[in-house]
Amino acid sequence: MSAEQEAGAVDSWRTTLPCTRAEAEAIDAADDLAIDAVLMTSETVEDDREHWRLDAYSEARPDAAMLAAIRALVPSAADVEPEVVPLTAQDWVAMSQQGLEPIREGRFVVHTSAHPVDPPAGGRAFLIDAGQAFGTGHHATTVGCLAMLDGLAGRTVTNAIDVGTGTGLLAFAVRHLWPGAQVMATDIDPAAVTVTRQNAAVNGVEGVALVVADGALDDAIAARAPFDLVIANILAGPLVSMAPELAAIAAPGAAIVLAGLLETQRAQVVAAFEACGATLEAVDRRGDWTILRLTAGAERYVPKTPVDPKGRDGWALDI
Known part of the structure; x- marks a missing residue:
């Protein structure tokens, strides 16, 4: 049994990259980015224009094409390796309450x-x-x-x-x-x-x-x-x-x-x-x-x- 299976059934994946606020605003304003994922941007340092993050939530594990499309949205993170994390239902509950x-x-x-x-x-x-x-x-x-x-x-x-x-x-x-x-x-x-x-x-x-x-x-x-x-x-x-x-x-x-x-x-x-x-x-x-x-x-x-x-x-x- 894999570590992912031991932690519970994986029902989605989160891919994370750092970005700037300008990149985040451009992502939020775009009508159709042709990426099969839900995109969310957020501050990592309050009121700091340079320290934001992009989270892409997908049902399937992102393949090379999806990772490339996500990377293209945040040129400032060109040299950063995306963090790809499997999520279970328990993970979603924990994230929904984190820091609130x-x-x-x-x-x-x-x-x-x-x-x-x-x-x-x-x-x-x-x-x-x-x-x-x-x-x-x-x-x-x-x-x-x-x-x-x-x-x-x-x-x-x-x-x-x-x-x-x-x-x-x-x-x-x-x-x-x-x-x-x-x-x-x-x-x-x-x-x-x-x-x-x-x-x-x-x-x-x-x-x-x-x-x-x-x-x-x-x-x-x-x-x-x-x-x-x-x-x-x-x-x-x-x-x-x-x-x-x-x-x-x-x-x-x-x-x-x-x-x-x-x-x-x-x-x-x-x-x-x-x-x-x-x-x-x-x-x-x-x-x-x-x-x-x-x-x-x-x-x-x-x-x-x-x-x-x-x-x-x-x-x-x-x-």
Whole structure:
């Protein structure tokens, strides 16, 4: 019996190479890389442009052609031998929890099953395990959004929406802060909506309306609009292209919380929303990432031309 068999049934393989952030962003932005593997990039040193990694997950052990294709994505690692590791179901469970210690922000604490904690006094603990959707609460953008929401606690909110909800964490935080408000959580990915429903049950969160929707143009969203709190933790490109539709569902004077953008992308995102009548109110910078809070205009925004979802950039889920 091989060592791999002794460790459990191998169901996939991980190939790892170091890369730079520029290479990681290029990989993430590519539509079709023609590699039969799931590609994931991540920081190895926080806020360091040169120390990132590429992990390629494949069902079969990578052959020479796949290794060559993966190598071609990261020229900076031309002299590095790829690390190829077999993975079992037990490996996936361990990786999903690795390094995910509880995160505390304001009156919230976010934890995984591997790191149970008690809720803070007067606050709320959320159990969010790593799974099929983004948004465990351990990325700077999600933590920054929690801080922004915590800072709005004294504000009156009656109707809120979390666009690109991922795991549902931000929608759950809204439910805690404003228990009497209507709360809607949407995502383009049906799996994310399923995960959010499961997380709501685990955390005893009720009353969050869940919708699978591309952006903010769905009929179910329009029927609930306007919202006095709009949250979108996605990516800079989608935020810019979706600015008119997000502004259109915001009530006059609504709070708009945006995240998923780098500090270098802030000006472009702010300009897109200012063109829709919004005003920048607060900025929370966390390393390279920036979280924005804007206020919608005094009158509800009406797009100057019809918004065509086919004409805007593709967008991603919660980080």
